[in-house]
Amino acid sequence: MSAKTEARKAALRDKLVAAAERRIAEAGAGSLRARDLAQDAGCALGAIYNAFDDLNAIVMAVNGRTFSKLGQAVAASFDGSEEPVQRLVKMSHAYLHFASEHANLWRALFDLEMTADGPVPIWYLEALRGLFAHITEPLAEIFPELSRDDLQLMTRALFSSVHGIVLLGLENRISGVPADQIERMIDLVLSRIGNK
Amino acid sequence: MSAKTEARKAALRDKLVAAAERRIAEAGAGSLRARDLAQDAGCALGAIYNAFDDLNAIVMAVNGRTFSKLGQAVAASFDGSEEPVQRLVKMSHAYLHFASEHANLWRALFDLEMTADGPVPIWYLEALRGLFAHITEPLAEIFPELSRDDLQLMTRALFSSVHGIVLLGLENRISGVPADQIERMIDLVLSRIGNK
DNA sequence: TTGTATTCGTGAACGCGGTTCATCAGGTGA
DNA sequence: TCACCTGATGAACCGCGTTCACGAATACAA
Numbered sequence: 001m002s003a004k005t006e007a008r009k010a011a012l013r014d015k016l017v018a019a020a021e022r023r024i025a026e027a028g029a030g031s032l033r034a035r036d037l038a039q040d041a042g043c044a045l046g047a048i049y050n051a052f053d054d055l056n057a058i059v060m061a062v063n064g065r066t067f068s069k070l071g072q073a074v075a076a077s078f079d080g081s082e083e084p085v086q087r088l089v090k091m092s093h094a095y096l097h098f099a100s101e102h103a104n105l106w107r108a109l110f111d112l113e114m115t116a117d118g119p120v121p122i123w124y125l126e127a128l129r130g131l132f133a134h135i136t137e138p139l140a141e142i143f144p145e146l147s148r149d150d151l152q153l154m155t156r157a158l159f160s161s162v163h164g165i166v167l168l169g170l171e172n173r174i175s176g177v178p179a180d181q182i183e184r185m186i187d188l189v190l191s192r193i194g195n196k
Numbered sequence: 197m198s199a200k201t202e203a204r205k206a207a208l209r210d211k212l213v214a215a216a217e218r219r220i221a222e223a224g225a226g227s228l229r230a231r232d233l234a235q236d237a238g239c240a241l242g243a244i245y246n247a248f249d250d251l252n253a254i255v256m257a258v259n260g261r262t263f264s265k266l267g268q269a270v271a272a273s274f275d276g277s278e279e280p281v282q283r284l285v286k287m288s289h290a291y292l293h294f295a296s297e298h299a300n301l302w303r304a305l306f307d308l309e310m311t312a313d314g315p316v317p318i319w320y321l322e323a324l325r326g327l328f329a330h331i332t333e334p335l336a337e338i339f340p341e342l343s344r345d346d347l348q349l350m351t352r353a354l355f356s357s358v359h360g361i362v363l364l365g366l367e368n369r370i371s372g373v374p375a376d377q378i379e380r381m382i383d384l385v386l387s388r389i390g391n392k
Numbered sequence: 393t394t395g396t397a398t399t400c401g402t403g404a405a406c407g408c409g410g411t412t413c414a415t416c417a418g419g420t421g422a
Numbered sequence: 423t424c425a426c427c428t429g430a431t432g433a434a435c436c437g438c439g440t441t442c443a444c445g446a447a448t449a450c451a452a
Binding site: 156159192 | 346349352355356357358360361363364365373380384391
């Protein structure tokens with residue numbers, strides 16, 4: 001495969017991912033249609049399957065971008081000068097706001113994992129590890145007495161807790177709650193965690 | 197519509213729900229097939245749509261049964277003599293074990309709400325309210341200083357936290373963790389919550 | 393440059409699955 | 423007994439992801 005062909009393929013990939021990102025953000029990953037994507041990208045239906053294995057792979061590519069933006073948003077939410085609990089609060093709020101502003105893209109991050117059967121891509125686990133690292137750091141300050149294993153467990157537990165609060169909070173058909181109330185829920189839990 | 201006809205319709209509904217429950221428990225709500233259900237229930241494909249509006253309605257019926265069983269499992273997990281924090285721990289463990297043992301049925305409870313667009317049925321919100329009531333009670337003992345509103349918020353926050361821990365914990369492609377580790381994560385968070 | 397071989401793009405066609413509908417059978421009332 | 427109606431039936435419809443045979447384009451050797 002020549003370099004020109006390769007470049008064209010890459011360009012098509014980009015167009016497809018960009019179109020998919022727009023459509024997912026707009027209507028959710030569940031209503032992504034191969035024919036719509038082909039039209040958006042100005043290519044034939046079959047060309048999609050030349051650039052990607054299947055639609056799933058495109059969603060995964062979008063997820064990669066989303067995860068990267070999410071990581072940036074969380075990392076930008078603190079400056080390192082805060083008290084550890086305060087830093088957890090800031091990160092959690094950043095997580096909430098990202099999820100709230102990019103609800104469909106954020107949901108696609110977790111929706112897909114449930115349905116797909118293949119192994120999780122490495123970059124996905126790496127991104128998760130990156131998020132976890134941000135959490136572990138302040139936790140280690142708050143709980144110097146915890147073992148290494150318990151610290152890892154606490155990290156996952158805290159991430160999962162905030163994730164759950166955001167997930168159900170944004171899901172207004174289950175327990176829908178205004179955004180500032182969700183923030184308050186996070187604060188309630190984190191402040192209890194921080195009080196020794 | 198005669199009484200006999202009505203009875204037949206009800207019988208078909210029961211057979212369909214039973215078959216759907218079996219198939220969802222086995223393979224998840226996502227791989228439920230109308231044609232399979234018709235075969236299981238010994239009826240024609242079209243008969244399904246006489247008994248139910250669509251497949252979604254059948255899944256909702258199954259969810260009703262699941263929710264009821266979940267409520268029983270949680271309610272049976274404590275006897276009222278425990279310290280409040282201990283009661284929260286017992287309920288959370290019951291929640292975890294139910295979710296773990298009936299993973300596909302439990303997931304269907306929340307999967308469907310994300311995709312469906314109609315309003316949530318009343319019984320669903322009632323069931324949720326019932327679960328919340330179990331949580332609010334010990335919380336009121338632990339935090340007598342909280343306002344009524346904050347107590348409600350804390351209730352939802354705690355439920356969501358445990359839900360999140362269970363959700364991501366069971367999702368081994370995201371952060372998969374053995375069941376006893378999940379239990380420990382719940383304990384870590386709840387014990388911190390309980391410590392004033 | 394020209395001819396050939398290989399690769400790529402194309403969109404019609406396939407298979408699957410939910411839902412509908414024309415048709416039929418079985419029950420109901422006169 | 424017969425006309426009527428209601429509920430069951432499954433073939434057909436439609437949308438959608440994915441494939442594939444074919445024709446165009448490109449790469450390469452002479």
